[in-house]
Amino acid sequence: MTGPDGEEASALLRRLPGVRAVDLELVDARLLTPRVRRLRFTGGGLDGLRAVAGQDLMVAVPASGRTHFRRRYTIRRLAPDVPAVDLDIVLHGEGPGARWAAAAAVGARVEAIGPRGKIGLAEGASWHLFVGDESALPAIFSMIEALPSGAAALAVLEVAGADEQQQLEGSRCDVALRWLHRTSAPGTGTLLADEIAGLPLPRGHGHAYVFGELRQVAAARAGLIARGVDPEDIDHKAYWRLGVANAAHGEPPRPEPA
Ligand SMILES: Cc1cc2nc3c(=O)[nH]c(=O)nc-3n(C[C@H](O)[C@H](O)[C@H](O)COP(=O)(O)OP(=O)(O)OC[C@H]3O[C@@H](n4cnc5c(N)ncnc54)[C@H](O)[C@@H]3O)c2cc1C
Known part of the structure:
Protein backbone atom coordinates (compact mmCIF):
# COMPACT_ATOMS: atom_id res chain seq x y z
CA MET A 1 0.00 0.00 0.00
CA GLY A 117 9.08 3.11 19.52
CA LYS A 118 12.36 3.21 21.41
CA ILE A 119 11.25 4.62 24.76
CA GLY A 120 10.78 2.02 27.46
CA LEU A 121 10.98 1.89 31.24
CA ALA A 122 14.40 2.92 32.57
CA GLU A 123 16.15 0.19 34.51
CA GLY A 124 17.53 1.05 37.91
CA ALA A 125 15.47 4.19 38.51
CA SER A 126 14.18 4.49 42.07
CA TRP A 127 11.15 6.49 40.89
CA HIS A 128 9.39 7.12 37.57
CA LEU A 129 7.67 10.39 36.70
CA PHE A 130 5.22 10.47 33.77
CA VAL A 131 3.92 13.70 32.22
CA GLY A 132 1.37 13.97 29.42
CA ASP A 133 -2.11 14.58 28.06
CA GLU A 134 -4.93 12.30 26.83
CA SER A 135 -2.91 11.17 23.81
CA ALA A 136 -0.17 10.00 26.20
CA LEU A 137 -2.43 8.14 28.63
CA PRO A 138 -2.17 4.80 26.77
CA ALA A 139 1.65 4.96 26.94
CA ILE A 140 1.76 6.25 30.50
CA PHE A 141 -0.80 3.79 31.86
CA SER A 142 0.69 0.76 30.13
CA MET A 143 4.17 1.73 31.39
CA ILE A 144 2.88 2.19 34.95
CA GLU A 145 1.07 -1.15 34.76
CA ALA A 146 4.33 -2.80 33.66
CA LEU A 147 6.24 -1.57 36.72
CA PRO A 148 6.84 -4.24 39.38
CA SER A 149 5.57 -4.06 42.94
CA GLY A 150 7.92 -1.96 45.01
CA ALA A 151 8.52 0.54 42.18
CA ALA A 152 7.35 4.13 42.71
CA ALA A 153 5.50 6.08 40.02
CA LEU A 154 4.05 9.57 39.86
CA ALA A 155 2.03 10.83 36.89
CA VAL A 156 1.05 14.41 36.06
CA LEU A 157 -1.82 14.20 33.59
CA GLU A 158 -3.60 17.01 31.74
CA VAL A 159 -7.12 16.18 30.56
CA ALA A 160 -10.21 18.13 29.52
CA GLY A 161 -12.05 17.52 32.79
CA ALA A 162 -13.11 15.01 35.43
CA ASP A 163 -14.98 12.88 32.87
CA GLU A 164 -11.72 12.35 30.95
CA GLN A 165 -9.92 10.83 33.93
CA GLN A 166 -9.29 7.13 33.40
CA GLN A 167 -8.61 4.27 35.79
CA LEU A 168 -5.45 2.21 35.81
CA GLU A 169 -6.20 -1.40 34.86
CA GLY A 170 -4.03 -3.57 37.10
CA SER A 171 -0.97 -1.70 38.38
CA ARG A 172 1.26 -3.34 41.00
CA CYS A 173 3.57 -0.44 41.81
CA ASP A 174 3.15 2.37 44.33
CA VAL A 175 1.53 5.04 42.13
CA ALA A 176 0.12 8.55 42.56
CA LEU A 177 -1.87 10.24 39.77
CA ARG A 178 -2.19 14.05 39.71
CA TRP A 179 -5.00 15.06 37.34
CA LEU A 180 -5.01 18.59 35.93
CA HIS A 181 -8.16 19.91 34.23
CA ARG A 182 -7.44 22.31 31.42
CA THR A 183 -9.24 25.60 31.15
CA SER A 184 -8.21 26.33 27.55
CA ALA A 185 -8.07 24.34 24.31
CA PRO A 186 -5.80 21.25 24.19
CA GLY A 187 -2.20 22.14 23.51
CA THR A 188 -2.55 25.81 24.49
CA GLY A 189 -2.02 26.03 28.24
CA THR A 190 0.90 25.77 30.66
CA LEU A 191 -0.71 23.45 33.23
CA LEU A 192 1.91 20.71 32.94
CA ALA A 193 4.92 23.03 33.15
CA ASP A 194 3.32 24.98 36.01
CA GLU A 195 2.69 21.79 37.96
CA ILE A 196 6.25 20.60 37.41
CA ALA A 197 7.63 23.88 38.76
CA GLY A 198 6.16 23.13 42.20
CA LEU A 199 6.09 19.34 42.17
CA PRO A 200 7.68 17.59 45.15
CA LEU A 201 10.20 15.23 43.54
CA PRO A 202 11.07 12.05 45.42
CA ARG A 203 14.62 11.49 46.66
CA GLY A 204 16.95 9.21 44.79
CA HIS A 205 17.69 8.70 41.11
CA GLY A 206 14.50 9.04 39.11
CA HIS A 207 13.56 8.92 35.46
CA ALA A 208 10.99 11.09 33.67
CA TYR A 209 8.91 10.39 30.55
CA VAL A 210 7.15 13.28 28.79
CA PHE A 211 4.70 12.79 25.90
CA GLY A 212 2.03 14.97 24.27
CA GLU A 213 1.79 18.24 22.37
CA LEU A 214 5.13 19.40 20.93
CA ARG A 215 5.51 22.74 22.73
CA GLN A 216 4.03 21.44 25.97
CA VAL A 217 6.50 18.55 25.91
CA ALA A 218 9.38 20.99 25.39
CA ALA A 219 8.14 23.22 28.22
CA ALA A 220 7.67 20.30 30.61
CA ARG A 221 11.13 18.94 29.80
CA ALA A 222 12.68 22.40 30.36
CA GLY A 223 10.82 22.61 33.67
CA LEU A 224 12.21 19.25 34.78
CA ILE A 225 15.74 20.31 33.86
CA ALA A 226 15.21 23.54 35.82
CA ARG A 227 14.23 21.37 38.79
CA GLY A 228 17.58 19.59 38.57
CA VAL A 229 16.59 16.46 36.65
CA ASP A 230 19.49 15.39 34.42
CA PRO A 231 18.47 15.56 30.71
CA GLU A 232 19.87 12.02 30.41
CA ASP A 233 17.12 10.95 32.79
CA ILE A 234 14.31 12.40 30.67
CA ASP A 235 12.75 10.57 27.74
CA HIS A 236 10.46 12.83 25.75
CA LYS A 237 8.50 12.58 22.54
CA ALA A 238 6.13 14.95 20.77
CA TYR A 239 2.98 13.07 19.80
CA TRP A 240 1.19 15.93 18.05
CA ARG A 241 1.59 19.63 17.31
CA LEU A 242 -0.98 22.32 17.92
CA GLY A 243 -2.55 23.55 14.68
CA VAL A 244 -0.37 21.34 12.46
CA ALA A 245 -1.23 17.89 11.11
CA ASN A 246 1.23 15.12 11.79
CA ALA A 247 3.37 14.20 8.78
CA ALA A 248 2.34 11.32 6.54
CA HIS A 249 4.70 9.01 8.46
CA GLY A 250 2.83 9.78 11.71
CA GLU A 251 5.04 12.23 13.61
CA PRO A 252 4.54 15.97 14.17
CA PRO A 253 6.74 18.11 11.92
CA ARG A 254 9.47 20.04 13.76
CA PRO A 255 9.14 23.84 13.81
CA GLU A 256 11.50 25.75 11.49
CA PRO A 257 14.53 27.07 13.37
CA ALA A 258 13.97 30.73 14.32
C1 LIG B 1 4.65 7.32 19.24
C2 LIG B 1 3.25 7.95 19.27
C3 LIG B 1 2.23 7.33 20.01
C4 LIG B 1 0.95 7.90 20.05
N1 LIG B 1 -0.06 7.26 20.74
C5 LIG B 1 -1.31 7.78 20.73
C6 LIG B 1 -2.39 7.09 21.37
O1 LIG B 1 -2.22 5.99 21.93
N2 LIG B 1 -3.64 7.66 21.34
C7 LIG B 1 -3.85 8.86 20.69
O2 LIG B 1 -5.00 9.33 20.67
N3 LIG B 1 -2.86 9.53 20.08
C8 LIG B 1 -1.61 9.01 20.08
N4 LIG B 1 -0.59 9.66 19.43
C9 LIG B 1 -0.88 10.97 18.84
C10 LIG B 1 -1.55 10.88 17.47
O3 LIG B 1 -0.76 10.10 16.58
C11 LIG B 1 -1.68 12.35 16.97
O4 LIG B 1 -2.60 13.02 17.80
C12 LIG B 1 -2.08 12.50 15.52
O5 LIG B 1 -1.97 13.88 15.20
C13 LIG B 1 -3.49 12.06 15.24
O6 LIG B 1 -3.70 12.19 13.85
P1 LIG B 1 -5.00 12.86 13.22
O7 LIG B 1 -5.03 12.42 11.81
O8 LIG B 1 -6.16 12.61 14.11
O9 LIG B 1 -4.70 14.44 13.30
P2 LIG B 1 -3.66 15.29 12.41
O10 LIG B 1 -4.04 15.22 10.96
O11 LIG B 1 -2.26 14.89 12.76
O12 LIG B 1 -3.90 16.76 12.98
C14 LIG B 1 -5.07 17.52 12.61
C15 LIG B 1 -5.30 18.61 13.66
O13 LIG B 1 -5.65 18.01 14.91
C16 LIG B 1 -4.84 18.51 15.97
N5 LIG B 1 -4.57 17.40 16.92
C17 LIG B 1 -3.87 16.27 16.69
N6 LIG B 1 -3.86 15.47 17.77
C18 LIG B 1 -4.58 16.14 18.73
C19 LIG B 1 -4.94 15.82 20.07
N7 LIG B 1 -4.56 14.68 20.68
N8 LIG B 1 -5.70 16.73 20.75
C20 LIG B 1 -6.11 17.87 20.16
N9 LIG B 1 -5.79 18.22 18.89
C21 LIG B 1 -5.04 17.36 18.18
C22 LIG B 1 -3.56 19.00 15.27
O14 LIG B 1 -2.97 20.04 16.03
C23 LIG B 1 -4.06 19.48 13.92
O15 LIG B 1 -4.50 20.83 14.03
C24 LIG B 1 0.69 9.12 19.35
C25 LIG B 1 1.72 9.71 18.61
C26 LIG B 1 2.98 9.15 18.57
C27 LIG B 1 4.07 9.82 17.75
Whole structure:
Protein backbone atom coordinates (compact mmCIF):
# COMPACT_ATOMS: atom_id res chain seq x y z
CA MET A 1 0.00 0.00 0.00
CA THR A 2 1.39 3.43 -0.88
CA GLY A 3 0.82 6.45 1.32
CA PRO A 4 1.19 10.12 0.51
CA ASP A 5 4.78 9.87 1.68
CA GLY A 6 5.27 7.50 -1.23
CA GLU A 7 6.88 4.88 0.99
CA GLU A 8 5.68 1.32 0.54
CA ALA A 9 4.96 -0.76 3.65
CA SER A 10 7.63 -3.19 2.46
CA ALA A 11 10.25 -0.40 2.40
CA LEU A 12 9.34 0.60 5.94
CA LEU A 13 9.62 -3.00 7.06
CA ARG A 14 13.10 -3.26 5.53
CA ARG A 15 14.16 0.02 7.15
CA LEU A 16 12.80 -0.78 10.63
CA PRO A 17 14.26 -4.00 12.02
CA GLY A 18 12.06 -6.12 14.28
CA VAL A 19 8.74 -4.73 13.08
CA ARG A 20 6.15 -6.63 11.09
CA ALA A 21 3.03 -5.81 9.10
CA VAL A 22 -0.28 -6.78 10.64
CA ASP A 23 -3.69 -6.84 9.00
CA LEU A 24 -6.12 -5.75 11.68
CA GLU A 25 -9.86 -6.34 11.85
CA LEU A 26 -11.94 -4.33 14.29
CA VAL A 27 -13.84 -6.63 16.66
CA ASP A 28 -15.02 -4.18 19.33
CA ALA A 29 -15.23 -0.43 19.88
CA ARG A 30 -16.38 1.51 22.91
CA LEU A 31 -16.05 4.96 24.41
CA LEU A 32 -13.78 4.90 27.45
CA THR A 33 -14.55 8.57 28.09
CA PRO A 34 -16.41 11.18 26.02
CA ARG A 35 -13.18 11.92 24.05
CA VAL A 36 -11.41 8.55 23.96
CA ARG A 37 -12.53 5.51 21.96
CA ARG A 38 -11.02 2.07 22.57
CA LEU A 39 -10.69 0.03 19.40
CA ARG A 40 -10.00 -3.70 19.80
CA PHE A 41 -8.56 -5.50 16.79
CA THR A 42 -7.74 -9.05 15.94
CA GLY A 43 -5.57 -10.27 13.07
CA GLY A 44 -3.37 -13.18 12.17
CA GLY A 45 -0.24 -11.02 12.15
CA LEU A 46 -0.67 -10.42 15.88
CA ASP A 47 0.15 -14.07 16.64
CA GLY A 48 3.25 -14.15 18.80
CA LEU A 49 3.84 -10.40 18.47
CA ARG A 50 5.89 -9.04 21.36
CA ALA A 51 5.97 -5.41 22.44
CA VAL A 52 7.30 -3.57 25.46
CA ALA A 53 5.11 -1.15 27.39
CA GLY A 54 4.93 2.18 25.61
CA GLN A 55 5.47 0.87 22.08
CA ASP A 56 2.98 1.67 19.35
CA LEU A 57 1.55 0.60 16.03
CA MET A 58 1.80 2.75 12.93
CA VAL A 59 -1.66 2.46 11.43
CA ALA A 60 -2.43 3.24 7.79
CA VAL A 61 -5.64 5.18 8.38
CA PRO A 62 -7.78 5.54 5.28
CA ALA A 63 -7.95 8.91 3.58
CA SER A 64 -9.55 9.90 0.31
CA GLY A 65 -9.11 7.72 -2.74
CA ARG A 66 -6.53 4.94 -2.55
CA THR A 67 -4.16 6.85 -0.27
CA HIS A 68 -3.83 6.70 3.46
CA PHE A 69 -2.00 8.51 6.24
CA ARG A 70 0.15 6.73 8.77
CA ARG A 71 -0.77 7.58 12.33
CA ARG A 72 0.90 6.18 15.43
CA TYR A 73 -1.15 4.82 18.33
CA THR A 74 0.22 3.21 21.47
CA ILE A 75 -0.48 -0.44 22.15
CA ARG A 76 -2.68 -0.15 25.22
CA ARG A 77 -2.98 -3.91 25.62
CA LEU A 78 -1.62 -6.78 23.54
CA ALA A 79 -2.85 -10.35 23.90
CA PRO A 80 -0.87 -12.21 21.21
CA ASP A 81 -2.42 -15.57 22.11
CA VAL A 82 -6.04 -14.38 21.53
CA PRO A 83 -4.84 -12.55 19.38
CA ALA A 84 -6.05 -9.02 20.14
CA VAL A 85 -4.70 -5.51 20.49
CA ASP A 86 -6.35 -2.44 22.03
CA LEU A 87 -5.72 1.12 20.84
CA ASP A 88 -7.18 4.06 22.81
CA ILE A 89 -7.65 7.00 20.47
CA VAL A 90 -8.45 10.64 21.27
CA LEU A 91 -11.45 11.91 19.31
CA HIS A 92 -10.10 15.43 18.94
CA GLY A 93 -12.19 16.16 15.85
CA GLU A 94 -9.79 17.13 13.07
CA GLY A 95 -7.57 14.86 11.03
CA PRO A 96 -7.81 11.51 9.27
CA GLY A 97 -6.83 9.53 12.38
CA ALA A 98 -9.46 11.06 14.64
CA ARG A 99 -12.15 10.80 11.94
CA TRP A 100 -11.30 7.16 11.28
CA ALA A 101 -11.27 6.29 14.99
CA ALA A 102 -14.64 7.96 15.58
CA ALA A 103 -16.35 6.24 12.67
CA ALA A 104 -14.73 2.78 12.48
CA ALA A 105 -17.31 -0.02 12.72
CA VAL A 106 -16.86 -3.64 13.73
CA GLY A 107 -15.50 -5.55 10.74
CA ALA A 108 -13.40 -2.62 9.46
CA ARG A 109 -9.94 -3.65 8.29
CA VAL A 110 -6.75 -1.65 8.46
CA GLU A 111 -3.07 -2.32 7.92
CA ALA A 112 -0.51 -1.50 10.62
CA ILE A 113 3.22 -1.82 11.17
CA GLY A 114 4.84 -2.43 14.52
CA PRO A 115 5.78 -2.55 17.23
CA ARG A 116 7.49 0.83 16.97
CA GLY A 117 9.08 3.11 19.52
CA LYS A 118 12.36 3.21 21.41
CA ILE A 119 11.25 4.62 24.76
CA GLY A 120 10.78 2.02 27.46
CA LEU A 121 10.98 1.89 31.24
CA ALA A 122 14.40 2.92 32.57
CA GLU A 123 16.15 0.19 34.51
CA GLY A 124 17.53 1.05 37.91
CA ALA A 125 15.47 4.19 38.51
CA SER A 126 14.18 4.49 42.07
CA TRP A 127 11.15 6.49 40.89
CA HIS A 128 9.39 7.12 37.57
CA LEU A 129 7.67 10.39 36.70
CA PHE A 130 5.22 10.47 33.77
CA VAL A 131 3.92 13.70 32.22
CA GLY A 132 1.37 13.97 29.42
CA ASP A 133 -2.11 14.58 28.06
CA GLU A 134 -4.93 12.30 26.83
CA SER A 135 -2.91 11.17 23.81
CA ALA A 136 -0.17 10.00 26.20
CA LEU A 137 -2.43 8.14 28.63
CA PRO A 138 -2.17 4.80 26.77
CA ALA A 139 1.65 4.96 26.94
CA ILE A 140 1.76 6.25 30.50
CA PHE A 141 -0.80 3.79 31.86
CA SER A 142 0.69 0.76 30.13
CA MET A 143 4.17 1.73 31.39
CA ILE A 144 2.88 2.19 34.95
CA GLU A 145 1.07 -1.15 34.76
CA ALA A 146 4.33 -2.80 33.66
CA LEU A 147 6.24 -1.57 36.72
CA PRO A 148 6.84 -4.24 39.38
CA SER A 149 5.57 -4.06 42.94
CA GLY A 150 7.92 -1.96 45.01
CA ALA A 151 8.52 0.54 42.18
CA ALA A 152 7.35 4.13 42.71
CA ALA A 153 5.50 6.08 40.02
CA LEU A 154 4.05 9.57 39.86
CA ALA A 155 2.03 10.83 36.89
CA VAL A 156 1.05 14.41 36.06
CA LEU A 157 -1.82 14.20 33.59
CA GLU A 158 -3.60 17.01 31.74
CA VAL A 159 -7.12 16.18 30.56
CA ALA A 160 -10.21 18.13 29.52
CA GLY A 161 -12.05 17.52 32.79
CA ALA A 162 -13.11 15.01 35.43
CA ASP A 163 -14.98 12.88 32.87
CA GLU A 164 -11.72 12.35 30.95
CA GLN A 165 -9.92 10.83 33.93
CA GLN A 166 -9.29 7.13 33.40
CA GLN A 167 -8.61 4.27 35.79
CA LEU A 168 -5.45 2.21 35.81
CA GLU A 169 -6.20 -1.40 34.86
CA GLY A 170 -4.03 -3.57 37.10
CA SER A 171 -0.97 -1.70 38.38
CA ARG A 172 1.26 -3.34 41.00
CA CYS A 173 3.57 -0.44 41.81
CA ASP A 174 3.15 2.37 44.33
CA VAL A 175 1.53 5.04 42.13
CA ALA A 176 0.12 8.55 42.56
CA LEU A 177 -1.87 10.24 39.77
CA ARG A 178 -2.19 14.05 39.71
CA TRP A 179 -5.00 15.06 37.34
CA LEU A 180 -5.01 18.59 35.93
CA HIS A 181 -8.16 19.91 34.23
CA ARG A 182 -7.44 22.31 31.42
CA THR A 183 -9.24 25.60 31.15
CA SER A 184 -8.21 26.33 27.55
CA ALA A 185 -8.07 24.34 24.31
CA PRO A 186 -5.80 21.25 24.19
CA GLY A 187 -2.20 22.14 23.51
CA THR A 188 -2.55 25.81 24.49
CA GLY A 189 -2.02 26.03 28.24
CA THR A 190 0.90 25.77 30.66
CA LEU A 191 -0.71 23.45 33.23
CA LEU A 192 1.91 20.71 32.94
CA ALA A 193 4.92 23.03 33.15
CA ASP A 194 3.32 24.98 36.01
CA GLU A 195 2.69 21.79 37.96
CA ILE A 196 6.25 20.60 37.41
CA ALA A 197 7.63 23.88 38.76
CA GLY A 198 6.16 23.13 42.20
CA LEU A 199 6.09 19.34 42.17
CA PRO A 200 7.68 17.59 45.15
CA LEU A 201 10.20 15.23 43.54
CA PRO A 202 11.07 12.05 45.42
CA ARG A 203 14.62 11.49 46.66
CA GLY A 204 16.95 9.21 44.79
CA HIS A 205 17.69 8.70 41.11
CA GLY A 206 14.50 9.04 39.11
CA HIS A 207 13.56 8.92 35.46
CA ALA A 208 10.99 11.09 33.67
CA TYR A 209 8.91 10.39 30.55
CA VAL A 210 7.15 13.28 28.79
CA PHE A 211 4.70 12.79 25.90
CA GLY A 212 2.03 14.97 24.27
CA GLU A 213 1.79 18.24 22.37
CA LEU A 214 5.13 19.40 20.93
CA ARG A 215 5.51 22.74 22.73
CA GLN A 216 4.03 21.44 25.97
CA VAL A 217 6.50 18.55 25.91
CA ALA A 218 9.38 20.99 25.39
CA ALA A 219 8.14 23.22 28.22
CA ALA A 220 7.67 20.30 30.61
CA ARG A 221 11.13 18.94 29.80
CA ALA A 222 12.68 22.40 30.36
CA GLY A 223 10.82 22.61 33.67
CA LEU A 224 12.21 19.25 34.78
CA ILE A 225 15.74 20.31 33.86
CA ALA A 226 15.21 23.54 35.82
CA ARG A 227 14.23 21.37 38.79
CA GLY A 228 17.58 19.59 38.57
CA VAL A 229 16.59 16.46 36.65
CA ASP A 230 19.49 15.39 34.42
CA PRO A 231 18.47 15.56 30.71
CA GLU A 232 19.87 12.02 30.41
CA ASP A 233 17.12 10.95 32.79
CA ILE A 234 14.31 12.40 30.67
CA ASP A 235 12.75 10.57 27.74
CA HIS A 236 10.46 12.83 25.75
CA LYS A 237 8.50 12.58 22.54
CA ALA A 238 6.13 14.95 20.77
CA TYR A 239 2.98 13.07 19.80
CA TRP A 240 1.19 15.93 18.05
CA ARG A 241 1.59 19.63 17.31
CA LEU A 242 -0.98 22.32 17.92
CA GLY A 243 -2.55 23.55 14.68
CA VAL A 244 -0.37 21.34 12.46
CA ALA A 245 -1.23 17.89 11.11
CA ASN A 246 1.23 15.12 11.79
CA ALA A 247 3.37 14.20 8.78
CA ALA A 248 2.34 11.32 6.54
CA HIS A 249 4.70 9.01 8.46
CA GLY A 250 2.83 9.78 11.71
CA GLU A 251 5.04 12.23 13.61
CA PRO A 252 4.54 15.97 14.17
CA PRO A 253 6.74 18.11 11.92
CA ARG A 254 9.47 20.04 13.76
CA PRO A 255 9.14 23.84 13.81
CA GLU A 256 11.50 25.75 11.49
CA PRO A 257 14.53 27.07 13.37
CA ALA A 258 13.97 30.73 14.32
C1 LIG B 1 4.65 7.32 19.24
C2 LIG B 1 3.25 7.95 19.27
C3 LIG B 1 2.23 7.33 20.01
C4 LIG B 1 0.95 7.90 20.05
N1 LIG B 1 -0.06 7.26 20.74
C5 LIG B 1 -1.31 7.78 20.73
C6 LIG B 1 -2.39 7.09 21.37
O1 LIG B 1 -2.22 5.99 21.93
N2 LIG B 1 -3.64 7.66 21.34
C7 LIG B 1 -3.85 8.86 20.69
O2 LIG B 1 -5.00 9.33 20.67
N3 LIG B 1 -2.86 9.53 20.08
C8 LIG B 1 -1.61 9.01 20.08
N4 LIG B 1 -0.59 9.66 19.43
C9 LIG B 1 -0.88 10.97 18.84
C10 LIG B 1 -1.55 10.88 17.47
O3 LIG B 1 -0.76 10.10 16.58
C11 LIG B 1 -1.68 12.35 16.97
O4 LIG B 1 -2.60 13.02 17.80
C12 LIG B 1 -2.08 12.50 15.52
O5 LIG B 1 -1.97 13.88 15.20
C13 LIG B 1 -3.49 12.06 15.24
O6 LIG B 1 -3.70 12.19 13.85
P1 LIG B 1 -5.00 12.86 13.22
O7 LIG B 1 -5.03 12.42 11.81
O8 LIG B 1 -6.16 12.61 14.11
O9 LIG B 1 -4.70 14.44 13.30
P2 LIG B 1 -3.66 15.29 12.41
O10 LIG B 1 -4.04 15.22 10.96
O11 LIG B 1 -2.26 14.89 12.76
O12 LIG B 1 -3.90 16.76 12.98
C14 LIG B 1 -5.07 17.52 12.61
C15 LIG B 1 -5.30 18.61 13.66
O13 LIG B 1 -5.65 18.01 14.91
C16 LIG B 1 -4.84 18.51 15.97
N5 LIG B 1 -4.57 17.40 16.92
C17 LIG B 1 -3.87 16.27 16.69
N6 LIG B 1 -3.86 15.47 17.77
C18 LIG B 1 -4.58 16.14 18.73
C19 LIG B 1 -4.94 15.82 20.07
N7 LIG B 1 -4.56 14.68 20.68
N8 LIG B 1 -5.70 16.73 20.75
C20 LIG B 1 -6.11 17.87 20.16
N9 LIG B 1 -5.79 18.22 18.89
C21 LIG B 1 -5.04 17.36 18.18
C22 LIG B 1 -3.56 19.00 15.27
O14 LIG B 1 -2.97 20.04 16.03
C23 LIG B 1 -4.06 19.48 13.92
O15 LIG B 1 -4.50 20.83 14.03
C24 LIG B 1 0.69 9.12 19.35
C25 LIG B 1 1.72 9.71 18.61
C26 LIG B 1 2.98 9.15 18.57
C27 LIG B 1 4.07 9.82 17.75
